[in-house]
Amino acid sequence: MNKKTSIETIVKKVDKEQTDKLRMWMEENNITTGINIDEDSKRYYPYSTLASNVIGFTGSDNQGLDGIESIYDELLSGTKGKILKITDARGTDLQSEGEDYVKAVDGNDLILTLDMNIQSICEKYLTEACIDNECTDGGNILIANPKTGDILALASYPNYDLNNPYEINDENLKNIWDTMESSDKSNALQQMWRNKAVSDTYEPGSTFKLVTASSALEEGITDTDNSGEFNCSGSINIAGTTIRCWRYYRPHGAQSLRQALMNSCNPVFIGLGQKIGVEKYYDYLEKFGLLSRTGIDLPGEANSIFLKESKVGPVELATISFGQRFEITPIQMLKVVSTIANKGKSVKPRLVKATVNSTTGERTDFEVIEGEQVISEETANKVLDMMKSVVAEGTGKNAQVQGYSIGGKTGTSEDGVNTGKYVTSFVGVANTDDPEIAIIIILYNPTGEGGHHTGKTLLQS
Numbered sequence: 504m505n506k507k508t509s510i511e512t513i514v515k516k517v518d519k520e521q522t523d524k525l526r527m528w529m530e531e532n533n534i535t536t537g538i539n540i541d542e543d544s545k546r547y548y549p550y551s552t553l554a555s556n557v558i559g560f561t562g563s564d565n566q567g568l569d570g571i572e573s574i575y576d577e578l579l580s581g582t583k584g585k586i587l588k589i590t591d592a593r594g595t596d597l598q599s600e601g602e603d604y605v606k607a608v609d610g611n612d613l614i615l616t617l618d619m620n621i622q623s624i625c626e627k628y629l630t631e632a633c634i635d636n637e638c639t640d641g642g643n644i645l646i647a648n649p650k651t652g653d654i655l656a657l658a659s660y661p662n663y664d665l666n667n668p669y670e671i672n673d674e675n676l677k678n679i680w681d682t683m684e685s686s687d688k689s690n691a692l693q694q695m696w697r698n699k700a701v702s703d704t705y706e707p708g709s710t711f712k713l714v715t716a717s718s719a720l721e722e723g724i725t726d727t728d729n730s731g732e733f734n735c736s737g738s739i740n741i742a743g744t745t746i747r748c749w750r751y752y753r754p755h756g757a758q759s760l761r762q763a764l765m766n767s768c769n770p771v772f773i774g775l776g777q778k779i780g781v782e783k784y785y786d787y788l789e790k791f792g793l794l795s796r797t798g799i800d801l802p803g804e805a806n807s808i809f810l811k812e813s814k815v816g817p818v819e820l821a822t823i824s825f826g827q828r829f830e831i832t833p834i835q836m837l838k839v840v841s842t843i844a845n846k847g848k849s850v851k852p853r854l855v856k857a858t859v860n861s862t863t864g865e866r867t868d869f870e871v872i873e874g875e876q877v878i879s880e881e882t883a884n885k886v887l888d889m890m891k892s893v894v895a896e897g898t899g900k901n902a903q904v905q906g907y908s909i910g911g912k913t914g915t916s917e918d919g920v921n922t923g924k925y926v927t928s929f930v931g932v933a934n935t936d937d938p939e940i941a942i943i944i945i946l947y948n949p950t951g952e953g954g955h956h957t958g959k960t961l962l963q964s
């Protein structure tokens with residue numbers, strides 16, 4: 504100490520074990536004045552890594568710094584207690600004056616929508632999938648109740664220990680941590696804390712064919728089972744540009760809409776996009792909530808990246824129709840799937856459903872915020888039925904679970920142009936006749952043996 508102050512805080516957030524040692528040392532050495540140990544409180548997270556990228560953590564003054572802790576800081580923070588006493592200029596108590604004690608008030612409790620069992624299961628299998636498939640950029644699993652928008656699970660890999668948020672979880676970085684520049688350390692920590700499902704965008708690929716199918720059905724342009732309505736010759740010519748089907752080497756031939764979705768045939772969806780037209784297509788993007796943030800209660804939500812409507816020509820519309828050359832957030836895609844699962848009506852996703860006043864015990868429920876009817880119930884049911892066929896007999900066969908009627912759609916896309924990186928994903932609903940869950944699973948850049956073709960990679964795990 505070389506400062507001239509009456510009171511100086513040496514260290515905060517010390518565990519009791521250590522202060523016990525200090526107390527013992529003071530006793531042994533007969534030190535009775537000069538060192539003061541004040542009781543303090545500190546956040547403790549009993550499930551350490553569980554939902555870490557959602558919950559976030561607090562700083563040295565218990566202020567929320569990330570996630571739920573940050574966005575609901577005001578509700579969670581209580582009022583600090585105080586001891587008011589009178590001292591002389593040197594800081595010595597004037598005992599005769601007495602002291603006033605102002606009691607601390609606890610913060611409120613939040614009731615999250617997350618289901619601990621579902622969240623744990625998602626984290627377990629996401630970790631396995633990311634390790635098995637050697638995903639260099641991690642992964643996400645999101646599950647919502649489509650009727651309420653309640654997020655039941657939002658799993659990220661990698662995650663971190665909420666009780667030690669400044670400890671890096673990457674073994675390679677751990678070894679060189681002490682030699683790293685502070686800016687590199689800060690970047691690595693930001694990356695580890697990041698909630699990619701909300702703060703980052705990705706190219707959805709073929710899962711987006713659900714949006715094109717929904718819009719085309721709603722516009723009455725097609726129906727699910729018109730035998731031979733479309734024809735895949737392996738490629739399609741759009742304004743002088745040839746766009747290939749992924750199975751150009753053995754074209755799909757005559758297809759109904761259902762078959763095209765089951766086979767994930769590109770030319771069929773490109774053709775539908777042209778029939779819908781740019782203006783109508785963008786109307787549906789807006790209705791599905793793809794041109795704005797979902798408003799989920801988390802900090803740092805990103806928005807989608809689409810070309811301006813006025814800049815979209817036939818080729819651009821073609822690529823959008825099968826899910827390429829634009830980016831959305833995983834939470835936006837989850838909202839799309841939830842809308843289809845909820846009879847065509849959109850609901851705002853949320854992570855907190857109620858708050859409980861710590862003094863009175865009174866519970867205040869947050870309202871479910873319903874959006875518009877994006878597509879009719881009839882259209883939604885048709886899409887769900889086709890999603891069922893994708894899992895029963897199409898590219899999503901690995902998602903079958905006996906006793907459940909599951910619907911889904913797979914997707915693979917490039918992560919950026921010419922990066923050589925891929926994103927592989929699956930969106931699904933269960934049960935298809937009255938869905939209680941909507942799910943999206945994303946693996947970022949799987950480099951393992953399974954390759955990046957969703958049907959295999961993802962659903963093996």
Ligand SMILES: [Zn+2]
Pocket residue numbers: 735737748749750754755756767768769770
């Ligand atoms: Zn095809």
